[in-house]
Amino acid sequence: MSYSLNGRLALVTGASGGIGAAISRALSGAGARVALAHFDGDERVRELAREIADDGSAAGAFEADLRSTTAPAELHTRVNDLMGAPDILVSAAGDYPRTPHADLTQDRWSECLALNLTAHHLLVQALAPAMISQRHGRVITIGSVLASTGRHDLADYIAAKAGLEGLTRALARELGEHGITVNCVAPGSIRVPAEEQVVPDPAAMEERQLARQCVRRRGGPEDVASAVAFLVSDEAGFITGQTLRVDGGWILD
Template sequence: MSALAGKVALITGASRGIGRATAEALAGLGAEVFLVAEGTEEELEQGAAACRAAGQRAAWGVFDLADPARTEALVAQVQAELGRIDILVNNAGLRIRRPFGEFSAADFDALMAVNLRAPFLLSQAVLPAMRRQGGGRIIHVASQMGLVAAPTSALYGMAKAALIHLTKSMAVELAADGISVNCVSPGPIETEFTRHQMELRPGYREAREAEVPLRRWGAPGEVAELIGFLASTSATFLHGSNLLIDGGYTAH
């Protein structure tokens, strides 16, 4: 039997990159999936179609995760279409790069709304369903930048560091409910966003590869495999952990 047969997973930021790879990985493990992102209907349908090709039910919705009023509506739609929520993957993220001293209050509010407030509120919103079902899995996607510093990344790194701490706090409080909470922190991963950075900044690819002991960028599917492990019954004693998957970036 598939590891996640009978389970329903909600994945945010699932139109591309790590989120889409995660949806497909969880579907491959037998889960039914709900993909959510903002304003990307065609990409979401393509991702859902790939999950259906694995033999699982898949649905999607366009939601602005920066809008806290939409959180309850999202949870209600997932339950209405797929019946339950067993796994939540908080993957959606926003990056705003500026030298410190040049961030605006609007930058702060926009980034925190997506990178921290959304996973906080969505995690709270799924609790009633998970408690009724006797447990669940919540997985946050942070970043190696939540552990180390880099120029122009103060705001992003601060939000990811807070998300890692939120993982630990939730794990302490929710263990009694049978809800496992963990976090993954990817290092340099080749996604649409990072490929765009490579186009804008000559030498960016090579410079980042030089910082990684494995001397390459990671792939979204490699992160998705780790998330699949955390979502499965194999990870029964992993709780409150932040798992780095960065090719050794933070090892030196």
């Protein structure tokens, strides 16, 4: 089944990453116009915007450092001025720092939570009023299955992602009466280019990961994008407050 998003405008944060880019392609492929939020003048996002435009959809690139508490509202203003009011938000920006808990400084902890939790809250605060006035909206937060499993050296990241699932449920309660659904998509082990730089032995890691999963292949960004495209469609209008794990059956409880 294909989903029509004709007439919709989606704001996708973290659009320079493998998952964010795949989501942007999926939504534009379904007919949505896409505002691509990125950090630090990333040329990859400008190339993605050109690619989407060449395929017949509209896309704009917007630089934003979402670690700043003023950035989400400023991003919303710039998108609204240039493209209109988004009725789809895919809040995918985040980072993946690895620091032993004993070595976590207060600054590192605060910075991680700022991007992986607080920015999501502030983005919804900025975009929700227009969605409420339109009586329609779709909000997707991008979480992680690690919120359920735990892992060494990721206490700040996992705390933020667990908080994001709770935030998703709370927002679903508050916004549902206005025709807005709020869901979390939690990827499992997704193969992205950055893996080669982050993982000391990618081949060994992949072997261990496949043994954990029911589906014995690595997930790709397109697997996550397909879940997001469904959840923002009209066909998913009765689904809200849920965390959908896209993990090949890694976490089953």
